[in-house]
Amino acid sequence: MEQAKARVEAIEEKLRALEEREARLLSQMTTQPSYADAVRNAVPRTSEAEHARAVSSPRRTRKRKAEGTFPDVEREKNERLSRREKERLRVRRAPEVVVALKREAEDLLSSAMPGKRRHKTLRIGVRQAIRQYGMEGLKAIVAELLQLSKHGLDVLEPVHVHTLTKKQRDGIIPSFMFVKENHDASGALEKIKARMVAGGNEQDRSEYSDCSSPTVATEAIFLLAAEAARSGAAVATIDFPGAFLNASIPDSDPHTYVRINRSLTGLLAAVDKRMKQFVKDGVLVCRLKRPLYGCIDASKRWYDHLCEMLSELGFEQNAYDACVLRKVSRTGEP
Secondary structure (H helix, E strand, O other): OHHHHHHHHHHHHHHHHHHHHHHHHHHHHHHOOOHHHHHHHHOOOOOHHHHHHHHHOOOOOOOOOOOOOOOHHHHHHHHHHHHHHHHHHHHHHHHHHHHHHHHHHHHHHHHHOOOOOOEEEEEOOHHHHHHHHOHHHHHHHHHHHHHHOOOOOOOEEEEOHHHOOHHHHHOOEEEEEEEEEEEOOOOOEEEEEEEEEEOHHHOOHHHOOOOOOOOOOHHHHHHHHHHHHHHOOOOOOOOOOOHHHHOOOOOOOOOOEEEEEHHHHHHHHHHOHHHHHHOEOOEEEEEEOOOOEOOOOHHHHHHHHHHHHHHHOOOEEOOOOOOOEEOOOOOOOO
């Protein structure tokens, strides 16, 4: 345990050193003089009289050296460019080293605490997921596509791109497939899970007046835990599979269109036959009938849907915390 902690501390020191070096390199790159400044400094300034004499005098050309390059300015330019290219390569490589060290630190922490539940999330393409996980990866991806198709929650409605307006075409956002490893308490692999996510960072926020959902306050959790302990109430947690997909997007609201590419398009067309006629050059565009993970309004729509569902069951929203709902039984006890 002590060796693992010492190793983690050493890795953290390396990370800090790399971050300092990256900041220093970026500062040097932004403050270095440009080639134009070097040329201006290398060429001496002349007075107006000297300039007039030079213009009126017959033109004389300067012979180049045997190697065919300008003497000092050209050489300094090449040296400066080579130095800048080296610095760019170092800065480009620095994040990769940081990521590798962070992964090593996570592995050490996981091995030092085997009882801690671990998750591994990879943003990879469909082909890479199938190569890495084989049939289990393919099953996870197909299960996610089935959930999104007409055989599941009917989330995707295919459209022809030429039927969309220019504003709608400009608002098409990308989609990605996330593959996640679920581990049990002992660290053993439980299952492979795939999830389709929308690139909501490219959505126009001006079209959504309210897209933020409230979060429960820490004090509210402490108070509820204390009240449950005092009254001897049962405490439980519930997981909603595909939570955001349970909400819907009304037709009156702004439409959200996603772009599905290449291998994922072929799998989706195999799962849902109606998609095939809408595929063009390996690309499929669909309108979302339900919010995908990643959409900027997904969490707010799920919150509104959940509150409406709990309200129908007799729960009342707390006046001080919008994430706390309470239901009083017939006996008068909460």
